[in-house]
Amino acid sequence: MTLIPEAFDMAVTFDHPEFDHHEQVLFCTDKKSGLKAIIAVHNTNLGPAIGGCRMWLYETSGEALTDALRLSRGMTYKNALAGLPHGGGKSVIIADSHKDKTPELIEAFAHHVRCLADRYITAEDVGITSDDADRMARIAPNVGGTSEQGLGDPSPYTALGVYHGIKAAAQHKFGDANLKGLRISVQGLGNVGFRLATHLYEEGAILTVSDVYQPNLDKAIATFDADTCAPDQAHLVDCDIFAPCALGGGLNSKTIPEIKATVVAGAANNQLLKAEDDEALRHAGILYAPDYVINAGGVIAVAMTGNDEKAEAEATEKTVAIGETLLEIFDAAKAQNQPTGKIADQIAEQRFDK
Incomplete structure (x- = not known):
């Protein structure tokens, strides 16, 4: 594993454009195993921060820090809107999960x-398995x-929540869930993306997939009789x-004018690469399902302390309700x-800023 060396000091972290009053940012290393990781705790007003760990071979440590800061902030908003007694945090390990x-x-x-036992709960994310x-x-x-x-692998719940979120978006945009x-373009076929594609296919959607x-990709073609495209062309379908189900930043000033779909929900x-991209989607007539709302099923499952039928039923009920939350947001936005x-x-901030 190679990593472009960079020097960080406290001023650089506090002045980082993605730093948003984060409570803690920890740089973690272990010489023997080669570990290089960052843990970011954004906000614990509602309870201990919760958010998974992502393993990704970032080109620079600066990119890893940006991801940790953005993701942890997003978890604060996600957990608040999901009605969970948790704040937001996230961790990234700078490594290739395959090698x-x-x-x-x-x-x-x-x-x-373990050193953050009272402040941060981690779980699996991209590159980290159950x-x-x-x-x-x-x-x-x-x-x-x-x-x-717990309930184990949270990805089935994430996929279920996104599926119901897409149905809510279809209801609002097309008048029918x-x-x-x-035709749905699914960009990314990991644990969540493939399960989402399964839900969509079983309901009769026509799929274009990319990964x-x-x-x-080969498995998806065989399973869903799907068309394919290059991942960087998925928004052009x-x-x-x-349905973007890969890494973030894909909705930006370059891609938004090129999107042919009238709904983005993944x-x-x-x-969103920048906050103003939210307005750009609205201006283009595209209904956007805010990512941290629609993909909250996984953290809902992680937050469950039991692993029995009652916990499964509660997690499923809260996950399915994501669709109702989105309909409220869509109606209010309109x-x-x-x-x-x-x-x-605005809704999330009213909850966690108290």
Whole structure:
């Protein structure tokens, strides 16, 4: 693993454009395992921060810091709108999950997580599996989504919430929540994206899929009889709904004018590159489902402390209700002639700023 070296000091962190009164930002290393990680705790007003760990080979440590700051802030808003007694946090491990991941590295990270037992709960995210979460939990009690003390892999709940969010968006935009016959471009076929595509296909949607990992793409073609395109072309597909389920920043001044869909609703975090991109989508006549609202199913599942049928039923009920929350946001945005993201932010801030 290679990483462009950069020097950080406190002033650089406080002056970072994505720094938003974060309560804690920790840089974690372990020489023996090669661990380089960042844990960001944004806000704990509603309770201990909760948010998964992402393993990604960032080109620079600056990119990793930006991601940790943005993602942790997004979790504060997500947890508030999901009605969870938790603040927002996130962690990133700078590594290639296919080449660099070792038990020693995961365990080294868990030791750092354990030091934040009263302030931060982590779980799986991109590049981190449920097995990794179980391994971390043997060291740190503040790991959610484990097979022994929780509901395990949260990705089925994330996908379920996005599916119901897409149905809510279709209801608001097209007057019908039925997705049969609609063309949907799904960008990213990871644990969440593939499950989402399954829900959409089973309802009769026509899919165009894209992913950087060829085995996932081949499986989707065979399973869904789907068309394909390059991931960076997914927003160009002539479709009804664009569902970004990969990394963030894909909705920006370059891509928004190119989007042919009239609905954007997907699982990716931090889909907007800049705050003003929210208004640009509204101006273009595109209904945007705020990312941290529609993809909250996973954190809802992680927040459950039990792993019995009651916990499953409660997590499912709260996840399905994401669609109702989005309908309220869509209606309010239309009535106030405001972007949907701005309305969602206002509701969340009223909850966690108390």
